[in-house]
Amino acid sequence: MIEPIAYRKKLEGKSNAHLISFNDGKDYVVKYFQPGFEKTLPNEWVSYCLARYLGLPIPFARIVDIPQSFSSQVPELASMDSIPYQFALTYIPDCLDGHQVLNIPKITNSNELASIIVFDYWLYNSDRTRKNILLQEEEENAFRLWAIDHAEVFGTYNWQSKDLEQLPAGLIESATHQIMASFIEDEDQLFEQLDVIQTIPIFLIEEMVSMVPDEWMVTKEEKKTMVHSLLIRRKKVLQDLIQKFVNKVYRPIHDNEHSL
Incomplete structure (x- = not known):
C-alpha cells in the first residue's frame, strides 16, 4: 500500500478532503471519515467501483491507510478519527470546476456524458452540481469533463437502510445534467448506457459492496440493503427515469437548438 509523504492543503467543501502527496509520485484527494457524514466513504468507494467498471470518466481511486504518525504531525489532521483506511482520489492538476468556466464551447469526451447522467440516476446522486x-x-476552448464527488449517492452522506428502500423516483434537478445533455448528440446514447448497466452481474455488485472496509462501520445488513437497492432501482425504476429525462430535459434542449 502506498504511503503519504507530504501534506499539501485542506480542500474546500464539506467532505473533509485533503490534498496529500504519496510515495508513488502522485497527489491524492483524501477523504477522511467524520461523524455525521458516516456514509461518505462507503458511498465514494461503491460509486467508484461501479463507475470504473462502466468506463465513466472518473479519476483513478484507491483505499489508503494514513498512519497516525503522519497525521499527528499535521495540524489539520491531528484531530481526525484515527480509523484505518481512507478514500483517495487521484488529483488532476490544471482543472477548473463547472462554476469557473462560464462558457464551454466543446467537450472532447462528449461520448461519455450519457454514462454519467444514467449513473447518477441509478445511484440517485442528487449532488451533480457544477x-x-x-x-x-x-486545447483552446475544448475541455475534457471528469465526474467527481459521489459522497451523496443514495440520497445522502448519512443514510440509514430505510432510506435506501424509498429512494425518489423523480427527475433530479441538475443544471449540470442539462449542460451535459446539450453535448449528447443522440438520445440513444442514454438508452445504450442503460442497457450496459442492466448487464452488470449481480455477484459483481455484491463483491464491490463487500469490499467496503469493516472499519467504515457499514453493517452486513446495510451492505445487503445497498445491493438490493441497486438491483431494484436498475430493474424497476431506471428505464422510466431515463425516459422521463429524455422527454422533459434532453428533447426540449435539443428542440430549442434546432429552432434557433
Missing part, C-alpha cells in the same frame, strides 16, 4: 465536475482544457 462544483462536482472538473474541466480539463485539452
Whole structure:
C-alpha cells in the first residue's frame, strides 16, 4: 500500500478532503471519515467501483491507510478519527470546476456524458452540481469533463437502510445534467448506457459492496440493503427515469437548438 509523504492543503467543501502527496509520485484527494457524514466513504468507494467498471470518466481511486504518525504531525489532521483506511482520489492538476468556466464551447469526451447522467440516476446522486465536475482544457476552448464527488449517492452522506428502500423516483434537478445533455448528440446514447448497466452481474455488485472496509462501520445488513437497492432501482425504476429525462430535459434542449 502506498504511503503519504507530504501534506499539501485542506480542500474546500464539506467532505473533509485533503490534498496529500504519496510515495508513488502522485497527489491524492483524501477523504477522511467524520461523524455525521458516516456514509461518505462507503458511498465514494461503491460509486467508484461501479463507475470504473462502466468506463465513466472518473479519476483513478484507491483505499489508503494514513498512519497516525503522519497525521499527528499535521495540524489539520491531528484531530481526525484515527480509523484505518481512507478514500483517495487521484488529483488532476490544471482543472477548473463547472462554476469557473462560464462558457464551454466543446467537450472532447462528449461520448461519455450519457454514462454519467444514467449513473447518477441509478445511484440517485442528487449532488451533480457544477462544483462536482472538473474541466480539463485539452486545447483552446475544448475541455475534457471528469465526474467527481459521489459522497451523496443514495440520497445522502448519512443514510440509514430505510432510506435506501424509498429512494425518489423523480427527475433530479441538475443544471449540470442539462449542460451535459446539450453535448449528447443522440438520445440513444442514454438508452445504450442503460442497457450496459442492466448487464452488470449481480455477484459483481455484491463483491464491490463487500469490499467496503469493516472499519467504515457499514453493517452486513446495510451492505445487503445497498445491493438490493441497486438491483431494484436498475430493474424497476431506471428505464422510466431515463425516459422521463429524455422527454422533459434532453428533447426540449435539443428542440430549442434546432429552432434557433
